[in-house]
Amino acid sequence: MAVKHLKTTEFQAAVEAAPLAMVDFWADWCGPCKMLSPTVEALAEQYEGKALVAKVNVDEEPELARAFGVMSIPTVVFLKNGREFDRKVGLLPAQAFSKVLEENL
Amino acid sequence: MSYDVLVIGGGPAGLSAAVNVRARGRSVLVVSNPLEENPLWRAEKVDNHLGMPALSGAELLKRFRRHAEESGVDFREGKVLNAMRMEDIWYVSIGSDMENARAVVLAGGVARGKKYLGEEEFLGRGVSYCATCDGMLYRNRPVAVLGFTDTAKKEADFLSGIGCGVTYFHRPKNCVIRGGSTVEEVTCDGETVQVEGVFLLRPTMAPAELFPELAVESGYVTVDRRMATNLPGVFAAGDCTGGPLQVSKAVGEGLIAGQSAAAFAAEQERKQSR
Structure with missing residues (x-):
């Protein structure tokens, strides 16, 4: 499954419907975001059917970025049925994200 | 390449x-x-x-x-x-x-130089090391730039250019960053400013x-x-x-x-x- 690109209008419904979700806030002018991208794509494949792995472009969806208080990108937010329970800021190895997913499946 | x-x-x-x-x-x-x-x-x-x-x-x-x-x-x-x-x-x-x-x-x-008080605590919650990376997230908001290189001034100009209200500190000696869940103010060498972001631009x-x-x-x-x-x-x-x-x-x-x-x-x- 490819990574889902979420818009503001569909965001709430999408994360509420997911028992577990991981959302990567990014922008195309952000070098570390580009580096994180392959990791997020790999996780989307690895957790297909188990968790929603999505991306939000902070330039296109500034309201969402603001609502989540995203102040540095990449920021990855973890949610259960739409409620945030953890977040990771900055470029981190894949295990940092898969650990959170594994523990909350 | x-x-x-x-x-x-x-x-x-x-x-x-x-x-x-x-x-x-x-x-x-x-x-x-x-x-x-x-x-x-x-x-x-x-x-x-x-x-x-x-x-x-x-x-x-x-x-x-x-x-x-x-x-x-x-x-x-x-x-x-x-x-x-x-x-x-x-x-x-x-x-x-x-x-x-x-x-x-x-x-x-x-x-x-060592880290400032509050620097680690607020990293990613208002503290950033890269103006060109995170600047856009602070559009139209007050920020402080703590510059330790000559190129830091250029980065401060970039932030002003995209609409941030920039207070520039040139090679400050002692700074403390404070806030609640995110950055609210920074004090450098006795001067305090209310800001939402602090950009720390060190040479390395x-x-x-x-x-x-x-x-x-x-x-x-x-x-x-x-x-x-x-x-x-x-x-x-x-x-x-x-x-x-x-x-x-x-x-x-x-x-x-x-x-x-x-x-x-x-x-x-x-x-x-x-």
Whole structure:
């Protein structure tokens, strides 16, 4: 499954419907975001059917970025049925994200 | 493009490493601040570099740089913010861009000065090390720039340009960052401003921040005789590995690190073609 690109209008419904979700806030002018991208794509494949792995472009969806208080990108937010329970800021190895997913499946 | 070796730092160690990578016929990119921002630039006279006595630091740096340019080294001005290895390739982010290489030589000098109170606590919650990366998230909001280089002023201008209200502190000595869940104010040398973001623009990142799993001892990168660190394909040279913080030592270590990195890149290439 490819990574889902979420818009503001569909965001709430999408994360509420997911028992577990991981959302990567990014922008195309952000070098570390580009580096994180392959990791997020790999996780989307690895957790297909188990968790929603999505991306939000902070330039296109500034309201969402603001609502989540995203102040540095990449920021990855973890949610259960739409409620945030953890977040990771900055470029981190894949295990940092898969650990959170594994523990909350 | 992709390089055999990427060198972080354009001082004596980094340039020596780059020249020696080229001597082995491999491609190399040096990422660094402008030459004039190297601490050696301000040294009035260096008297113990063999065969080249009584030259100023600036003159030495210019010669080193010219040598590297003539050897076919590629250069890029900027600050490396992150590095990560994926499928045997090191990816390095430079501001809003990215480069990749088979091996990396860390020669960024020593990160001078300790962290400020609140810096770590608010990292990612208002504290940022990169204006061009995070600036857009602070559009139309008040921010402070704590600048420790001349290029920091340019970054402050960039922030003003996109609509941030910028208070600029030039080389502040003592700062405290405060806030609740995010940054609310910063005090530098007695002056307090209400801000939502604090950009700390230092000349060099601490090695352990670039490479989170890098082995470091009392602030210096741990290396073996080949200048190899504990991370595959990462070598280090110069001041970042410890004293004496002098030109000849940096040049010597750069030579070893450059040769080791070139050999590592060649080995990776052989593995891939198999």
